[in-house]
Each structure stands twice: as C-alpha cells, then as structure tokens.
Amino acid sequence: MTAASLALGTAAGGWAWTADRRADARAERAAAEERVAAVVDAADTDRAAAAAAQAALTAVGTSAVLTGPRAALDGALAQARATLAESAERVADDAVRQALAATLEAAEAEAPAASAVRLRALAADVAAAEHGVREAVAARDAAEAEAGRAAAAAAAATAPRRPSTSAPAPSADRSCATTYSGPAFYTSPPTEGGDGSNGRLPASALTAVSWARDSRGTPFYLRHDAAAALERLNAAFRAALGHDLALDLTYRDYDTQVAMRAALGSVAATPGTSSHGTGLAVDVPELPCEYGWDSAARAWLVEHGPSYGWVSPAWARQDGSNPEYWHYEYRG
Ligand SMILES: [Zn+2]
Structure with missing residues (x-):
C-alpha cells in the first residue's frame, strides 16, 4: 500500500475490490500467456512433424536417385578388386596396381556420403585405373608370349613335331x-x-x-x-x-x-x-x-x-x- 493511495481515503472495501481486480488481471494475463504458449507449442510440434516428413521424403527421393550410380560404383569396385587380385606379380611395374588400390580405397571411403554425380565420377575413376592394370597385364603377357614363341621356334628347329x-x-x-x-x-x-x-x-x-x-x-x-x-x-x-x-x-x-x-x-x-x-x-x-x-x-x-x-x-x-x-x- 502506498502513501498516495492512503491519501485518497479509500474505504477498506474499495481496497479489496482493487486487489481483486488486480488478481483477476494477473490471472487473465497468465491464461493468455498459457494460450500463447500452447499455440507456440503446437506450432513447434507442427514444424517438427513437417521437418520429419520432409526428411523422409528427401531420403526416399535420394535413395532412388542414388540406386543406379551406387550399383555402377559397386560393379566397378568389384571388377577392380578382382583385377587387383588377378594381376599380382603380372605387371612389369607394380605402380599401376598401387594406383588402382589407392583409387579403390579412396572411392570406398567417399562413397557412403557421395552424391549421384560424384558416385558416377568415382566409378569412372575406378574403371579407368582398372583398365590401366589390365592393359599392363596384357602388355606383360604379350612380351612373355613373344619370348615363348621365340623359344618354341628355337626348339622346333631341333625337336620332332608334337x-x-x-x-x-x-x-x-x-x-x-x-x-x-x-x-x-x-x-x-x-x-x-x-x-x-x-x-x-x-x-x-x-x-x-x-x-x-x-x-x-x-x-x-x-x-x-x-x-x-x-x-x-x-x-x-x-x-x-x-x-x-x-x-x-x-x-x-x-x-x-x-x-x-x-x-x-x-x-x-x-x-x-x-x-x-x-x-x-x-x-x-x-x-x-x-x-x-x-x-x-x-x-x-x-x-x-x-x-x-x-x-x-x-x-x-x-x-x-x-x-x-x-x-x-x-x-x-
Ligand atoms: Zn582362343
């Protein structure tokens, strides 16, 4: 109670009325605040639901878009692994195989988070490196075949026909x-x-x-x-x-x-x-x-x-x- 209000000489009942009005006003304000909070909560909930739905939609769309490129990369990786295994000791310079191994490893590491375009680029990189190894094997085989033919020709000159x-x-x-x-x-x-x-x-x-x-x-x-x-x-x-x-x-x-x-x-x-x-x-x-x-x-x-x-x-x-x-x- 302030000195000013005392000075107005208000009756005791008037004080009670004023106090009631203030209490009502506070209650009203609290209720309004609760309503606002409820509306905000609902909006938050809606926003979260919308975000989840959007994420689900994106995931579906993304997985469909990535299926082909991922399969292409998987195929290139499988072929590369097979070529690596088959080409051991069969190239003149092992650097070409090491390059394939490095390309393969990098593609495997990047693949899980890669976009469709990137997956295709990785598959192309792996295929190019794999092709290099196969060419190196073919070159070495051809050189060996040439040596084999020379030896066979020398042998044929002396040995009877088989x-x-x-x-x-x-x-x-x-x-x-x-x-x-x-x-x-x-x-x-x-x-x-x-x-x-x-x-x-x-x-x-x-x-x-x-x-x-x-x-x-x-x-x-x-x-x-x-x-x-x-x-x-x-x-x-x-x-x-x-x-x-x-x-x-x-x-x-x-x-x-x-x-x-x-x-x-x-x-x-x-x-x-x-x-x-x-x-x-x-x-x-x-x-x-x-x-x-x-x-x-x-x-x-x-x-x-x-x-x-x-x-x-x-x-x-x-x-x-x-x-x-x-x-x-x-x-x-
Ligand atoms: Zn044949």
Missing part, C-alpha cells in the same frame, strides 16, 4: 597343314557345381551351339547371349561361304586352362583370366588355308562378325601383340 590338335586332320597340301603343334586340348562341358567364375561356369550359364561338336563329341558351349549371336552369325556365314563355321574350342574350364598353361607356357592365358573361361571366345581350327590371315573365311568374319558382336581382338590381329588368326571374342 601330337596334333583336336582340329580336323590337315589336308595333304603342306601349306594347309595345321599351324598348331602342341598337345591336344578339347572344349569343355559346363562345370558341375560351377560358381560362375572364370572357368567354372555351370550348365545354367551356357548354351551349346546347334551345328557342331568337337572331335570327342563335346558340344561347343558359350554364354547364352554369345551362343545366340554366333547362331545368327553362322547363318549369315553359311549363306555367304556355303558351309558352317568350323569350331575348334569355345568354353574352356579352369582345370583345362591349368593343363594348357603347364603344357604351352605363357602362350596360354593365366588360368582364371582366359576369355574362353567366361564362355565369350571361340577358336576356329588352326588351318591357315581355311581360316588363316588371307582366307576368305577370315575376311568375312572380320568384316561381318562385329555386326553380330563377334570381333577379332586387336591383340590377336596379324599386327597385334599376340597374333592368333583363329581366336574371336564376343563383345556384345
């Missing part, structure tokens, strides 16, 4: 005799219980071509798409040359590749790396008159094969690193 291949008997014409002088190897049936890796393809992964079998009666197996494309190629080949494409070897399993490598040395691909092990390569007979560099069959195959997905790889060309006129690969 048994013939599984190819048909050579013609009496010496210029048409097979150019193969190693031990006989045959095409492989599907690998029972095969896990799908190189040289271990199960029956479910392979199709036999319809028109030929090898000299032991084994059908010529290829990966489904490669077999279908070769059927189409053979129909056109037959129309042009009057006979089916002759085959010597298609799918080759891991154990056969091991035996071949042991017998022929570095001229044969390292087991686990041959394109015959993936069901994507054919060898036609090593008969120069029929399929050699200057034959009509080869001219047709080189010109028309690519439109069926079948090519003579650069390394197998006459001027390539490892000339093999009989070898063709399916590139799709």
Whole structure:
C-alpha cells in the first residue's frame, strides 16, 4: 500500500475490490500467456512433424536417385578388386596396381556420403585405373608370349613335331597343314557345381551351339547371349561361304586352362583370366588355308562378325601383340 493511495481515503472495501481486480488481471494475463504458449507449442510440434516428413521424403527421393550410380560404383569396385587380385606379380611395374588400390580405397571411403554425380565420377575413376592394370597385364603377357614363341621356334628347329590338335586332320597340301603343334586340348562341358567364375561356369550359364561338336563329341558351349549371336552369325556365314563355321574350342574350364598353361607356357592365358573361361571366345581350327590371315573365311568374319558382336581382338590381329588368326571374342 502506498502513501498516495492512503491519501485518497479509500474505504477498506474499495481496497479489496482493487486487489481483486488486480488478481483477476494477473490471472487473465497468465491464461493468455498459457494460450500463447500452447499455440507456440503446437506450432513447434507442427514444424517438427513437417521437418520429419520432409526428411523422409528427401531420403526416399535420394535413395532412388542414388540406386543406379551406387550399383555402377559397386560393379566397378568389384571388377577392380578382382583385377587387383588377378594381376599380382603380372605387371612389369607394380605402380599401376598401387594406383588402382589407392583409387579403390579412396572411392570406398567417399562413397557412403557421395552424391549421384560424384558416385558416377568415382566409378569412372575406378574403371579407368582398372583398365590401366589390365592393359599392363596384357602388355606383360604379350612380351612373355613373344619370348615363348621365340623359344618354341628355337626348339622346333631341333625337336620332332608334337601330337596334333583336336582340329580336323590337315589336308595333304603342306601349306594347309595345321599351324598348331602342341598337345591336344578339347572344349569343355559346363562345370558341375560351377560358381560362375572364370572357368567354372555351370550348365545354367551356357548354351551349346546347334551345328557342331568337337572331335570327342563335346558340344561347343558359350554364354547364352554369345551362343545366340554366333547362331545368327553362322547363318549369315553359311549363306555367304556355303558351309558352317568350323569350331575348334569355345568354353574352356579352369582345370583345362591349368593343363594348357603347364603344357604351352605363357602362350596360354593365366588360368582364371582366359576369355574362353567366361564362355565369350571361340577358336576356329588352326588351318591357315581355311581360316588363316588371307582366307576368305577370315575376311568375312572380320568384316561381318562385329555386326553380330563377334570381333577379332586387336591383340590377336596379324599386327597385334599376340597374333592368333583363329581366336574371336564376343563383345556384345
Ligand atoms: Zn582362343
């Protein structure tokens, strides 16, 4: 109570009334403040719900956008790991493998938080580094093959000729005799219980071509798409040359590749790396008159094969690193 209010001479009842009014005003104010607080709380709750919904929407959208690039990167990483494992001790300078290992590691570290664009860039980086390693392996293999050929030529000058291949008997014409002088190897049936890796393809992964079998009666197996494309190629080949494409070897399993490598040395691909092990390569007979560099069959195959997905790889060309006129690969 102040001196001023006393001076007004207010009656006791007046004081009580004034006090009541003040109490009411405080209560009203408190109630109003509570209402404001409630409205603010509700708004906060709405905001939080909206933020959560937005985050969920973003996550759904983001994961859909990232699925393709992530799969692409995963594929590139898996291929890179396989190439790294296969290329150990198989390159002249290991720096190229170390570069791939570093690129791979960096991509793996960055991938979880990377955007779609970045994921694609990482996949491209990994693929480029992986390609570098494969080229280095091919270069080293070619150099070894060259050394092997030189040694074989030297040996052939003194040693008697070894048994013939599984190819048909050579013609009496010496210029048409097979150019193969190693031990006989045959095409492989599907690998029972095969896990799908190189040289271990199960029956479910392979199709036999319809028109030929090898000299032991084994059908010529290829990966489904490669077999279908070769059927189409053979129909056109037959129309042009009057006979089916002759085959010597298609799918080759891991154990056969091991035996071949042991017998022929570095001229044969390292087991686990041959394109015959993936069901994507054919060898036609090593008969120069029929399929050699200057034959009509080869001219047709080189010109028309690519439109069926079948090519003579650069390394197998006459001027390539490892000339093999009989070898063709399916590139799709
Ligand atoms: Zn071949």
